[in-house]
Amino acid sequence: MNVGGPEENRAATSTRWAPTPAERARTSELVDDYLEQQVIIAQAKARQAWILAEGRAIAEAQTRRGGTGSEFEHPLRSMAAEFAVAGRTSDRTIRARMEWAVDLIDGFPATFALFEEGRISEPHVRAILDAGSRLEDDDSRAEFERIILPRAEKLTAGQLGSVARKLADDIEPLPLEERHEEAMADRSLRAAPLPDGMGELTYIGPAVTVYAMHDRATQMARTIHRTKDETDERTLDQIRADVFAEIALAGLPTAELIDQHGGDALTKITATVQVTVPWQTLTGVGDESAFLAGYGPIPADAARRLAGEAAKWTRLFQDPDTGCLKTVDTYTPTKAQRRFLVARDEHCRFPGCRQPAIRCEDDHTIPYSEGGVTDVRNLANLCRAHHVLKHNSNWDFRHGPGGVMEVISPTGRAYKHKPTPVVRFEASAEIARADFGSDPPPF
Numbered sequence: 001m002n003v004g005g006p007e008e009n010r011a012a013t014s015t016r017w018a019p020t021p022a023e024r025a026r027t028s029e030l031v032d033d034y035l036e037q038q039v040i041i042a043q044a045k046a047r048q049a050w051i052l053a054e055g056r057a058i059a060e061a062q063t064r065r066g067g068t069g070s071e072f073e074h075p076l077r078s079m080a081a082e083f084a085v086a087g088r089t090s091d092r093t094i095r096a097r098m099e100w101a102v103d104l105i106d107g108f109p110a111t112f113a114l115f116e117e118g119r120i121s122e123p124h125v126r127a128i129l130d131a132g133s134r135l136e137d138d139d140s141r142a143e144f145e146r147i148i149l150p151r152a153e154k155l156t157a158g159q160l161g162s163v164a165r166k167l168a169d170d171i172e173p174l175p176l177e178e179r180h181e182e183a184m185a186d187r188s189l190r191a192a193p194l195p196d197g198m199g200e201l202t203y204i205g206p207a208v209t210v211y212a213m214h215d216r217a218t219q220m221a222r223t224i225h226r227t228k229d230e231t232d233e234r235t236l237d238q239i240r241a242d243v244f245a246e247i248a249l250a251g252l253p254t255a256e257l258i259d260q261h262g263g264d265a266l267t268k269i270t271a272t273v274q275v276t277v278p279w280q281t282l283t284g285v286g287d288e289s290a291f292l293a294g295y296g297p298i299p300a301d302a303a304r305r306l307a308g309e310a311a312k313w314t315r316l317f318q319d320p321d322t323g324c325l326k327t328v329d330t331y332t333p334t335k336a337q338r339r340f341l342v343a344r345d346e347h348c349r350f351p352g353c354r355q356p357a358i359r360c361e362d363d364h365t366i367p368y369s370e371g372g373v374t375d376v377r378n379l380a381n382l383c384r385a386h387h388v389l390k391h392n393s394n395w396d397f398r399h400g401p402g403g404v405m406e407v408i409s410p411t412g413r414a415y416k417h418k419p420t421p422v423v424r425f426e427a428s429a430e431i432a433r434a435d436f437g438s439d440p441p442p443f
Contacts, residue, residue: 019394019410028411039118046115049101055079056098104129110145114152123157131164134179140171147430151423156352159420165296166424169289170431176289177299180206207295208275208302217244218359274342274358276421277303291424293346293356338362340376344403346420350386351407357381363390365397365405380405 019027059079066075077091080098084091104125105112111128114120128148135141148164155163169176187205194200203210221240228234234242274293280286281300290303341362348355360381366372377399382390389395394410403419 017393024411028413031411031413038121042115042118042121045122046112046118049097049104049112049115052083052094052098053101053105055083056102100126100129103133107141108132108145110142110149111152114149120149120152121157124152124160127157127161127164128152131161131168134172135168143431144168144171147427151427155423158352158354159423162296162420163424163427166289166291167427167431169297170428175287176297177287177301180299180302206302207292207298208306211292211295213244217247274346274356275303275306276343277307282307291421293358293420337374337376337379341379341381344376344419344421345381347381348383348386349380349397349405349407349417349419350382350389351415351417353383353386355383359383361387363387363397365399367391 056076056079059073059075062075063073076095076098080091080094084094087094104115108129111120111125115122115125128145132141132144132148135144144164144167148160148167151163152160172179184206188202189204190202192200192202203213217240218236220243221236224239224243225234225236228239275290275298276293277290278286278288281288281290281303287300289297289300292298342357345357345360347353347357348360360383362379363382364372364374365378365380368374372378380397380399390397396408398406398408400406400416402422404422405417407415407417409415
């Protein structure tokens with residue numbers, strides 16, 4: 001069943017439209033044109049990176065020639081100002097882009113080559129560098145690029161970042177726990193001004209804490225949004241911000257909010273995060289990193305602490321050859337299906353969406369009203385927005401083996417969408433095969 005209500009009820013109130021053949025053909029032409037411009041933009045961005053890197057090289061030569069090296073780096077500052085004034089931007093921004101361009105061209109040449117060809121976008125390149133920059137030697141980076149670049153041409157930048165972080169974690173010899181301890185030194189809380197009397201509060205801390213804070217505020221906001229009266233016109237995002245401010249200032253939502261929206265229901269809401277932990281890590285036999293849905297790898301020690309406090313566990317059985325989820329062990333059939341889907345999908349199955357599965361709805365790929373069965377081979381997680389879109393448009397979804405979904409747009413374009421755990425497994429398996437010289441041993 002769907003969390004938001006029976007599918008047949010949605011079908012009865014559907015506002016689905018039917019594009020005309022001419023509209024469908026023109027839309028397809030526009031998509032083709034958009035993709036062509038995307039290539040041109042990527043090529044232009046790559047050329048800009050090359051220009052900035054060369055400008056930086058000239059500044060470095062001036063520094064060496066003049067013997068003017070100092071903490072002020074006058075030639076580099078002057079060069080950055082040259083570009084900044086001409087381009088009507090700040091020299092600090094140009095200096096950062098220069099550093100990024102040099103890191104890209106010198107450290108990730110294969111990535112830059114694809115960027116120059118327009119085959120990957122700047123957000124994809126940034127996802128690769130953000131994850132791979134900690135790899136210090138050329139061989140490790142080359143191995144990282146060999147595995148990640150074919151996936152960069154198939155995944156969104158958000159999906160790629162998650163996979164790239166896990167892959168770099170597999171390659172990087174420095175344990176994640178040590179890197180996490182170093183990163184913890186940079187935790188902070190900052191305030192910055194925004195226009196029109198607004199401000200911005202930025203918290204940097206452990207990923208599990210960040211995601212748990214956001215989830216708890218979201219749950220509270222949903223409770224208020226669901227029960228608010230007609231005079232309250234706030235959106236879910238606005239309510240979430242208000243709730244977060246109340247918690248930070250008062251420790252709990254104000255009495256007015258509590259009284260108006262269900263007694264002490266809000267104060268009893270606890271955060272929910274989805275963490276996948278290998279059994280070797282859980283038992284202390286190994287120290288492989290765990291995986292936080294929507295983020296990426298987290299240290300083994302943090303995962304063990306979370307597991308020790310968890311009210312509910314789900315064991316997942318994974319095919320060691322394909323990475324596909326085989327089954328979960330639990331009790332009642334309905335809960336088993338839901339827990340299986342959350343574990344298999346991790347996120348909304350609409351391409352590019354990163355909404356965690358724990359906040360998604362169960363969708364019958366073939367609607368129940370049309371004879372679709374309530375089976376994991378006919379169920380998938382869709383966030384509320386994409387669930388509504390599916391039932392009110394000509395987007396089509398088809399199940400394939402191993403949880404792979406074929407998503408077909410109204411113009412007839414087909415996209416293969418693999419579950420996030422499978423994509424992550426495939427990248428990690430390439431590292432294992434390189435280490436063992438063949439397929440990794442079964443777990």
